[in-house]
Amino acid sequence: MxxxxxxxxxxxxxxxxxxxxxxxxxxxxxxxxxxxxxxxxxxxxxxxxxxxxxxxxxxxxxxxxxxxxxxxxxxxxxxxxxxxxxxxxxxxxxxxxxxxxxxxxxxxxxxxxxxxxxxxxxxxxxxxxxxxxxxxxxxxxxxxxxxxxxxxxxxxxSVTAIGQLRSTERVAYFFSDLHALYRERFGDSESFPLALSRSEIASYLGLTLETVSRSVGKLRKRGLIAFAGDQVTVLDVEALCEFASFEP
The missing domain is CATH 2.60.120.10 (Jelly Rolls)
Incomplete structure (x- = not known):
């Protein structure tokens, strides 16, 4: 942990x-x-x-x-x-x-x-x-x-899903879940603020910091997410949710 x-x-x-x-x-x-x-x-x-x-x-x-x-x-x-x-x-x-x-x-x-x-x-x-x-x-x-x-x-x-997923899928689920939450709460937007550090994401997902960093890199290379300062943008909502086995 x-x-x-x-x-x-x-x-x-x-x-x-x-x-x-x-x-x-x-x-x-x-x-x-x-x-x-x-x-x-x-x-x-x-x-x-x-x-x-x-x-x-x-x-x-x-x-x-x-x-x-x-x-x-x-x-x-x-x-x-x-x-x-x-x-x-x-x-x-x-x-x-x-x-x-x-x-x-x-x-x-x-x-x-x-x-x-x-x-x-x-x-x-x-x-x-x-x-x-x-x-x-x-x-x-x-x-x-x-x-x-x-x-x-x-x-x-979230706990049930994360426990059943592999590391990169867990990170994808995390971003899918946050995206869905902010979209439901504050309106139709593909971008949302990321309040957690990489180490805090690791704590939440039960992963190491290194694993989270590698997984984020993989998701960026797939063209699923992008970062600008503390903002995250989901570039392909459907593909990210499918990769994470996430159902909004």
Whole structure:
């Protein structure tokens, strides 16, 4: 397993959630917030705060008391599990704008660790106060269950598929999966930001850094993907998905 570069301790800037910030938020119509009318959204906003982290800041640690969960409004968060044998971290899921992180807990403590792969903004909600509002508004409760189930399903599908694929196919699946996610969430585009380093991709896919680099090179030579800065462009969506055995 490839190790992940050292992270920064939990640090963030916090301010109140405002009507203006909700109106401008790209996550307004996604998941939890998308199920609410404007009045209900105001009540939800009154429960939380908007927080901002810099790249590599830790949002929450596994085993720490659960103080809040987060709906991401911009940026990318890695959900991380520690291996039992030597304490190294493995990325088990990626969450982007519109997704929730930190909601799952065990006896009031975070089950996983979350850290910022990019600069991140998120709305932070007290689980206790949020659940009380969800009991008041069944539409919010239903949206919460749907959002969590969708995230779990995506993670389970990725883990299952990746475990059955060879190395270059795993990397192709990774890019196909991200492309489909960004396209569904933000519109019809063949390009999307790549927030992970090669070593973080290796951690996520259970490969070595060298294997990931070789596999990326093969996909580029096949004319399937191209890079420009931190942007990835899928040049042939159908061929990439077919190579990765990916079904959008």
């Amino acid at each position: 490839t190790s992940i570069a050292p992270l920064r301790g939990r640090q963030y800037v916090e301010d109140r959630i405002s009507t203006a910030s909700c109106t401008r938020c790209i996550g307004r119509m996604l998941n939890l917030c998308g199920a609410l009318d404007d009045g209900q959204l105001l009540e939800l906003g009154a429960l939380g705060n908007r927080r901002r982290w810099r790249k590599r800041d830790i949002l929450f640690r596994a085993g720490d008391p659960m103080s809040a969960f987060f709906k991401i409004t911009s940026g990318v968060v890695a959900v991380v599990s520690r291996t039992i044998d030597d304490g190294r971290r493995q990325i088990v899921a990626l969450r982007i704008a519109g997704d929730c992180v930190g909601y799952l807990e065990t006896e009031g403590r975070y089950t996983f660790e979350g850290y910022a792969l990019t600069d991140v903004e998120a709305c932070a909600f007290s689980r206790r106060r949020f659940d009380a509002l969800a009991r008041q508004y069944p539409v919010l409760a239903a949206a919460t269950v749907e959002a969590l189930a969708s995230a779990q399903k995506q993670t389970a599908r």
